Amino acid sequence: MTLLFKPFVFARHAQSEFNATFRIGGFTDSPLSATGVQQAKDAAPILSVFDWSVVVTSTLQRTQETALYAVPNQRTEAYEQLKERNWGDLEGCPIEQQLPYDVTPPNGESWQDFETRVLSALNRILSEHSWPLIIAHSGVYRVLNNVINGTPYCPRIGNVTPISFIPSQEENGWNITPFKGIFI
Template identity: 80%
Template sequence: MTLTHKPFVFARHAQSTFNADYLIGGFTDSPLSEKGIQQAQQAAPILSVIEWSAVITSTLQRTQQTALHAVPEQAIVPYEQLKERNWGDLEGCPIEQQLAYEITPPNGESWQDFETRVISTLNTILSEHDWPLIIAHSGVYRVLNNVINGTPYCPKIGNVTPISFVPSQDENGWTITPFKGKIS
């Protein structure tokens, strides 16, 4: 699959209660921790200065709560298909039990199914909006890395660390940089 060549900013949600407890979250709808609320509020000076064409989240509360605190003046558009990967029987287990991405967890979602649903949804969003802010999950970021760079294995994205994705003539077709509060 390929990703539609239109610019957007991606941010992972703030710390959830499952993140704080080092548990596999996936489809589990864990809310933000107190630290997560602070992280989202601290991102507001960078993220809320722009009138985004859309603020997109998954339907999980950790992404929606992040958006409510980071871009409080803008409407949120949730997409069910942007939820984190379904880790099946591993949901709620210690993070050390997480499997390699290529392995389908028991009663969970395969990497291919996850990637297909995420890229299809991102392409729909990008066809409808110019410069959206997408607040989702680390798995969604790994899907982006896989489609652009050929591997889901990449440094973990920090909580509410906005990244700019801009189409380019580079080898991978994208310029990916930390977002500094301006769109060009």
């Protein structure tokens, strides 16, 4: 499956309680930590200056809370398909126990099923909206990296670090740059 060739900005949610304690969050509905609330508020001067066609989150609380603080006056839509990967029996375990992406966790979701689910949602969003802001999870960012660069292995995206994805004629077909509140 490919990604529609349309512009968008992606931001990972702010720090959750599970992030703060270095545990695997996945499907677990971990709220933002106090640090996470402040991170989301600190992102508002960058994210709330642009009039997004829509702000999209997953149905997990940490993405919705991030949107609430980072883009308080924007319309939001929550997509179940944008939830983080289901890590099954590893949910809540120390992050050191996370398996390679191509290994399906016990009672969890395979990488292929996760990627298919996420790409389906992203393509629907991109087909319906001209300039969406997508606030989701590091796993969703890894799906984007896999589709564009051929591997899910990349540095973990920082909390509320907005990245613009703009179609281009370059080799990988995308200009991927930090979003600073304007498009260059």
